[in-house]
Amino acid sequence: MLTPYQAQYYALQLSRRTPANSLEKFAATLVDAQVDLNPHQVEAALFAFRSPLSRGAMLADEVGLGKTIEAGLVISQKWAEQKRRMLIIAPSSLRKQWSQELADKFFLPSVVIEKKLFDQEIKKGNHNPFHQDGKIVICSYHFARSKEDHLSQTQWDLAILDEAHKLRNVYRSDNQIGTSVRASLRNVPKILLTATPLQNSLLELYGMVSIIDEQIFGDLASFRDRYGRLDDAAFAELQQRLRPVCKRTLRRDVLEYIKYTHRKPLLQTYEPYPDEQELYDLVSDYLQSENLYALPASQRSLMTLILRKLLASSSYAISGTLTRLTKKMELMLQFGGVASTNELADDYEALEDTAEEWGGEDVGPSSQFNELEAEQIRAEHHFLQRAENLALSIQRNAKGEALLKALETGFAAMAEQGANRKAIIFTESRRTQEYLQDLLQNNGYSDEVVIFNGDNNTPAAKKIYQDYLAKHRGTDRISGATSADQRAALVDHFRDTASIMVATEAAAEGINLQFCSLLVNYDLPWNPQRIEQRIGRCHRYGQKHDVVVVNFLNENNAADRRVFELLNSKFHLFSGVFGASDEVLGSIESGVDIEKRIAAIYQTCRTEEEIQAAFDTLQQEMEVQIASQINKTKQQLLDHFDAEVHEKLRISLDESRTYLNTWQNWLWQLTRFALADCATFADGGAYEFSLLRNPFHGQDIPTGRYCLGQGNSSAYQYRIGHPLAQALIGLAAAYEGHPTPDGAVHPVTLKFDYTKVPQKVSILEPLIGQAGILQLSRLSIHSFEREDYLRLFAVTDQGVILTQEQCERLFSLPAVIDEDFLARPQVQGKTLEQGFRTWKSDLLDENLARNGTFFDEEMTKLEHWADDQKNALELHLRNVEQEIKARRTTARKLVVLQEKLDEQRAIKKLETERNQLRARLFQAQDEIDERKEELLSTVEERMQQGVEEETVFLVGWELH
Incomplete structure (x- = not known):
């Protein structure tokens, strides 16, 4: 019993534009988004552009509070306002995650731009591939720098800079990436996302603010002179100048709304079998050789790192690589040529991302060999054959057998806290992944294992994908993007059927495993940020149980022991409520720096004394960075902008809920009225209906079940931004x-x-x-x-x-x-x-x-x-x-x-x-x-x- 006049009123309410600083501004966005309503996130999104004269903001919430959601709300609002030329710059490892989050939570299309796609677009005649109509553009910092000219030629409506603390040294003339990004986005509205805007010096804060707006502070010399000696008056002034541009919420402010579980570490030790130890020593000695022809000179350090990681993973992982290198050297002897990193691509899945992070070493290899060099190549080839044969002869892996013990212990811990019998096992090697699958299936876990990697093209994965398509045909669960749907299918299979997922780094980003609370680092990355990314798949908002994190330790390896000590005791990755805080992770320029330092120790130290001394030095340097005295200043400067923040959040939550309920009710009443003749509606107050026919000819609106709000995954997600809702709103508003x-x-x-x-x-x-x-x-x-x-x-x-x-x-x-x-x-x-x-x-x-x-x-x-x-x-x-x-x-x-x-x-x-x-x-x-x-x-x-x-x-x- 609704009239067209009431429907028109609702339609006009749903489509009107509200003031920039009104909570109501995000009501439609929240109705559309598949996110929980957390008041601090709405507050942060509103803060970002509360003034129409603002050039942006820095959202600096503590780790785990959902800065990605805050940015997503702003992006959604801009999208609704038809401002759709938007850019996200993030670390390369987070690009896919951003794309997935935008699709899953905000129903927004995006494209990840990298070299291959960029070149393809150029060939098609698109002179600036950053121009992507109807899609949000995502790229890495390195790529943004390399394409500065194209980036600066685009009239962006908004740019999001994720993990923006990577740019905090932009004030230094040698900070090439930061300087490039600032120059190419100078007049673009920007949001910087970071939990660590300030780590070692106030100049870092100056640098990051200058990226947003170069007219907030003057030049560097003036800033130093004014705030170098931060007395009470200068401190108060600086805080006041930061207030309009920096928003920071602390965990303690939101514990009323967000509950976090703990991380509990479980260390599984093992001792390699004699033939495994022999293989390790043989390959390690080989990698420490002064000249190696099997590894390209331009990527020697990177290749050495990867070979060491494969060696530590399993004999199966390194054996395949040794076979490839042996064959490559045979071809070199026959036809000349040089080695490349391609030999490792199939074995080490994260090769491309790691190579981009490490960069080249700019040493040009030679493709011509004299007789002496040829003799050295033959000797190296013989050595590799010997190592290959030894690796192929190994039948048992001590670490694999230790895994079975760890799973038994871990599953017992899950049972005690009433958690799901689920475990995610991370390895850095495809071959180790295959070995673990066989090992588990032959030791009591038959039909309980699912594999997840970058391709997901095994027969089992293909069947899971086809079953997923059949189950969700006719719903929004099918995105149409094959890769995304394959990933979703495997995650669903893990949640509903399998007990164990064995995954490569491909699963460390862009998927939500909060239903799983046992995580096994079968291979432990040396980059602490990658470890945190892995654990974040399970230990996240929405996790109901404590997360048990299992790590393996080779008791015979002094360097392995010190690596674990560094990651555990200095970065606090594996225990506590929040694990590695961004305060700690942000204290290092990049996890790649730590990775390179550790790799150098493995490469140059031969005795246990040398290893211990080198790690002592590294650990002391880390302690200085992590325990920086600037932390106290940061807390005083950034953490206490609003003494009444808790009460403010409570009021914000109440207002947001009121708006959300009102807008949802308007949309529902309008929909029931407008679709009375072509849809059936669920009884009992459920926001669900079945569209029997498409009322709008010429528009692609599928029939089937629809659900308003979060919940029913087997139906189309009905929302204000859905084409059906937009058509109904437009029709009713024009009455x-x-x-x-x-x-x-x-x-x-x-x-x-x-x-x-x-x-x-x-x-x-x-x-x-x-x-x-x-x-x-x-x-x-x-x-x-x-x-x-x-x-x-x-x-x-x-x-x-x-x-x-x-x-x-x-x-x-x-x-x-x-x-x-x-x-x-x-x-x-x-x-x-x-x-x-x-x-x-x-x-x-x-x-x-x-x-x-x-x-x-x-x-x-x-x-x-x-x-x-x-x-x-x-x-x-x-x-x-x-x-x-x-x-x-x-x-x-x-x-x-x-x-x-x-x-x-x-x-x-x-x-x-x-x-x-x-x-x-x-x-x-x-x-x-x-x-x-x-x-x-x-x-x-x-x-x-x-x-x-x-x-x-x-x-x-x-x-x-």
Whole structure:
């Protein structure tokens, strides 16, 4: 019992544009997104562009609080506003994860741009492959730097910089990636995501803020002079200047809303069998040789790292690689040529990402060999054959047998806490993955194992994929992207059927395994960030049980023992509520640096004493970085922006829930009304329906089951952004009133039925039996941004004005249209008109006041910047004058005439520089005044309020 007038009201509410700093702005986005409502995330997303003059923000929540979700909310809102040219720059290992998160949680399409796709696009005639219509572009930092020209030519609506602490040294001239990214995105609105905006120096904070907006602070010298000695006054000033650009929420602020479980470490030791130890020593000695022809000179360090990782993984992993290298050397002897990294691609799946992170060593190999070199190649070939034969002869792996013990212990721990009997086992080798599958299936886990890697093309994986397609045919679970659907199918199979997933690094990103709480690092990466990424698949928001993390330790290997000690005791990866905090991980420039340092120790140290000494040195360096005294400053500067943050979050949560419930109800009521003739709706209050036929010819809208909100994975996810919802909203919003036979609009009366309301509505009871007129008015204000407002006005026949709450509750009741419309006295129309004029005046005043606040913030920022610019010049001028004074004193003491002349020449040059600086001070003031005038003109132009007003409809009303 809904009327077209009510449907039109709901449609206009669902499609209107709200003020930039209103929580209501994200209501539609939250209805669309498959995310839980956490108030700090909504607050952060709102903060990012709460001012239309803002150039962006740094979202610096502590680790585990969902900065990706915060950015996703902003991206979704921009997308809804038709601002769809958006860029995400992230570490290479996180690119796929971003793509998957956007698709799964926000239903947004994206494309990962890397060299191969870039070159393909160029060949197709796309001169700038960053131009991707209808898709969000994702790339790595290294790639962004390499394509700076193309990046800067794109008019981006928004750029997200993930793990932005990687750019914190942008203030240094040698920071090439940071400098490149800042230059290519200079005028682009940006959001920086990092849990560690400040680690070792306030200059890092200066650098990151300069990426967002170069006019928040002046130059580096001025910043150093102003905040180098952070006394109370300077501290308060710096905090105030950071307030509009940096938002940080702490875990303790949100524990009321987010519950975290613990990590519990389990160490499984083992001793290699004699033939395994012999193989390890043989290959290790080989890798420490001065010259190796099997490994390309340009990638010697990288190849050595990978071979050591395969060697530590299993004899099966290294045997395949040794076979490939042996055959490669045979070809080299026959036909010349050089070695490449291709021999490792099939064995070590993370080769491409690792190679990009490590970079080349720029040593050009030779493809021509003299007789001496050929003899050395033959000797190396013979050595590799010997190692290959030994590896192939090994039948038992001590670590594999230790795995069976670890699983037994781990599953017992799962049973004790009532957790699922699920375990994810990570290995860095495809061959080890195959070995473990066979080992497990032959030792009590038959038909319980599922394999996950970068290809997922085994017969078993293909069958799981086909079953998944059949099960979810006709639902949103099928994305159409084969790779994504294969991954989803395997995860579902692991959750519903299998007990164990054996995975390569491909599973360390972009999948959610919160139903699993036993994680086994069969091979332990040396990069702590990769380990944290793995554990984050299970130990995440939504995990209901403590996560047991199993690691293996070769008791015969001194270097392995020290690696584990470093990762466990210094990075705290395997225990506690949060594991490795970003405070710790952020203290290192990159996990790759640690990986390279560890690899160098394995490569150069031959005795246990050398190994211990090298790790002692590395550990001491890590302790200095991790225990940096800057942490205290960071806590004071960034962690306490708002003393009432907890209460603020509580209010935000209440408001967000109200908006969310309201918008969801509007969409549902509109949908039930509009699809009454072509859909069946579920009983019992469930937000589900079955679309029997497509009501919109020419639009690709599938029939089948739909579900509004989170829950039913076997149905299409119905949401505001869905093509069906958008079509219904557009149709209802365009309603032009009740037509007469001659095409005119017939005035009608809406008869509201109070008896159909299941609950008592006290504010409406005095109106039962009364009648009057009701008007829906729309007001749009164009200033900095467009803002749309709707308001219902109603009055009784006795002249009593209804409150806004009464109007809204009345209009939400079941109603029918009566074509009889009783003409009312003119005074009632004047009453509605007066109500509209008062409402309009209040809205315009609010808009002006809000814009005034935004303007004041910009002017304050500009004045601080102007002070910084002048201070920098005055500082330089003082230094020059001091040097002139010192040189004059020196000149008077000189005896040799030529030396006196040289010194006077130097003084004259400094005096010229001083005079130029004095002139530059006046010039700088003129430039600052010009910049102020430019801002004033821009703001003045944008502040001119363009106002559109409309009476959407005027109807009579009766309440029975």
